[in-house]
Amino acid sequence: MQQFGIIGLSVMGKNLALNVRNNGFSVSGFSIDKKEVDALANYKDEKLKPTYSWEEFVSSLEKPRKILIQIAAGKPVDETLAKLLPLLDKGDILLDGGNSNFHDTNRRFHELQEHGIHFIGMGVSGGEEGALKGPALMPGGDEEAYKEVAPILEAIAAKNSDGHPCVSFIGPEGSGHYVKMVHNGIEYGIMQEFSEVYDVLRKVAGKSNAEMSQIFADWNQGLVQAYLSEITAEVLKQKDDLTPDYVIDHILNVASYKGTGNWMLEDGVHLGAPISVVAEAVLARFMSKATTREGKEVQWNGEVPINLIDNLAKALQLSQAVAYAQGFQQLKMAADAYHWELHYPAIAQSWEAGCIIRSSMLKDIEKAFANGKQLNNMFQDAYFNKLMEQNLPALRQVIELATRAGIPTPTLSAALNYLESIFNPSLPANLIQGQRDYFGAHTYYRNDRAGVYHTQWFEEK
């Protein structure tokens, strides 16, 4: 009998199966695509059992069965659950490792609970390589069931700098997929911030691809130690197969998306979460499709400040912190609204290795939220407050310069605006309230006495 089962054996599923096997567990694999099962059979390894029917797959597993579904999110997951359900026993554990929408996971969790089946919606980050060598895992659902699968998940997960596995129980219902959704929203935000910094480097500082690659590689050893710095350096230095040029100069500048970042924005709007960097990053992808491309290229003939490169590093470091801060702010609002108890240091820890947004800053975030500290925003923490004080002038300088050059900086500017708002005692929302009360008698609160007020703004005739 095999200890673990995986349904869906395309690259992610196959690599996860190999990862489970490499960590000493036996695994059965099944796919509706026979070729994928044949590929598993080619390993000729008794710890890696290929199965060719739903029945053969389910009956090959020891009980309670532990089955990871690793297929495209959406309808295929419901179809798979419908196929599996008649073959399972009460107490069996199903994990969905796709990028499922948390609303679907909430629904499936409750539907399966009625059948006595434990359902764990699990965010998996790190792409193909992560799946094989150690992904970050974000499992949410039934905690008792999690304990049953924890030894396998902890074995296959990436390990942080302390050797701790990048997985821990997130919370009930669809909270695991929620956390993965927030991971992806932060991913969109930080990627867009990198793109804006790249734009300033090439158009204002006049740096070549090779120079920029070196700059990002240096930052990866310095202020912005992050997987995205590492791969940005790699992307910028890659030569093209088809021309003598760098490939980056031939990649069409239209950003695609499968939409998990958009989902974070949708729920952020629902919750009223001020996630401006994520919002601008989502909109920047839309803009990359919408632009007519009829304008002139930016030509910067002005001065290039000698500290520009250092200030770009500081701007990127601080704006990256804002992207994370907005993610954690939304998580806190979601936890309150959906009655989930979320453990923020554990979430930061599970992002410290294996995932796309991994960076050295996550250790500082883990510390900021340690000991159950409830922060309305991450910049209330002393470390991040100091970072803000130190790097704000650099962020401001970069945005000023980009503005003068005519380079859009939607996420860098959103980060600056966020920081200039979160501690601001006199945002001008009083005027909005006055206008609302004027045209619609919507009432307002006062800052000097309790109660609800309405002003008679004009004489009724």
Ligand code: 6PG
């Ligand atoms: C990860 C990635 C992964 C995927 C994104 C890409 O954590 O491993 O986030 O899930 O690459 O979904 O998303 P877009 O296609 O929307 O950019």
